[in-house]
Amino acid sequence: MILRLLSTILIISLLTACAAEETSDLEFEHAPPEPGEGIALAAEQLAFWNRIQQHCGNAYEGKVADATPFYAGTLEAETIKIHFRDCTDRLTHISLHIDDDHSRNLLLTKTATTLRLKHDHRYEDGSEEEITQYGGDAPSPGLETRQIFEADDHTEEILPERFDNFWFLDFMDDSTFAYGVHWPKHGNSIRIEFDITNTVDAPPAPWGYED
Numbered sequence: 001m002i003l004r005l006l007s008t009i010l011i012i013s014l015l016t017a018c019a020a021e022e023t024s025d026l027e028f029e030h031a032p033p034e035p036g037e038g039i040a041l042a043a044e045q046l047a048f049w050n051r052i053q054q055h056c057g058n059a060y061e062g063k064v065a066d067a068t069p070f071y072a073g074t075l076e077a078e079t080i081k082i083h084f085r086d087c088t089d090r091l092t093h094i095s096l097h098i099d100d101d102h103s104r105n106l107l108l109t110k111t112a113t114t115l116r117l118k119h120d121h122r123y124e125d126g127s128e129e130e131i132t133q134y135g136g137d138a139p140s141p142g143l144e145t146r147q148i149f150e151a152d153d154h155t156e157e158i159l160p161e162r163f164d165n166f167w168f169l170d171f172m173d174d175s176t177f178a179y180g181v182h183w184p185k186h187g188n189s190i191r192i193e194f195d196i197t198n199t200v201d202a203p204p205a206p207w208g209y210e211d
Contacts, residue, residue: 039090042141045115049092051144051171052108056087059202060177062194070188074098081203082179082194095206096179102206103129106179108169114140117149117167126208131158135167145171161185 041049062080064071074080077098086093089110096104105120115138121129136152151165159165164185170178172193180191 044141044144047144048147053087055084058199059083060194061200062192065191065193067190068188071190097203114138122208124207
């Protein structure tokens with residue numbers, strides 16, 4: 001019985017190490033700090049977190065549902081995919097792939113009191129782009145199906161014009177998941193909707209991450 005218990009603990013430890021290995025060699029100049037032991041999320045945010053993690057491992061195809069001309073490049077994309085790539089107790093890594101551009105990563109993390117969304121942008125060699133790790137925290141409690149993330153101080157520092165930006169992750173209904181951003185100062189916005197009833201082949205690993 002004791003040997004069986006020890007074996008189980010060893011297997012769990014190995015699986016945990018493998019899950020962390022993906023990002024262990026990456027450099028994050030503005031990585032969100034690790035929260036302490038006490039994490040107290042609002043019930044709505046915890047429900048949202050649990051719902052989004054149900055899709056871990058799945059990839060879905062999407063389309064631009066609404067956008068202003070500022071996002072013309074994305075509007076012209078032939079293929080948009082999202083991949084719920086890696087999940088731990090404190091991180092949900094979602095990679096966003098637009099045609100052959102594999103530079104975008106959405107890092108949803110738990111802080112001590114709320115959810116945080118950061119955008120990790122990588123060059124093809126795996127290094128961080130100059131404009132990266134922007135995003136912010138979600139005002140609590142939000143909704144069980146939708147969380148909004150307001151631009152933080154780092155975002156305002158590297159993108160002063162976007163001090164009022166906010167991003168959103170939204171389960172619009174049981175079949176549609178949306179990601180997007182609003183830039184109120186200049187009236188720019190984009191919403192990409194993904195059909196979460198139909199999984200597709202996973203895209204290549206995002207730049208800087210290994211399969």
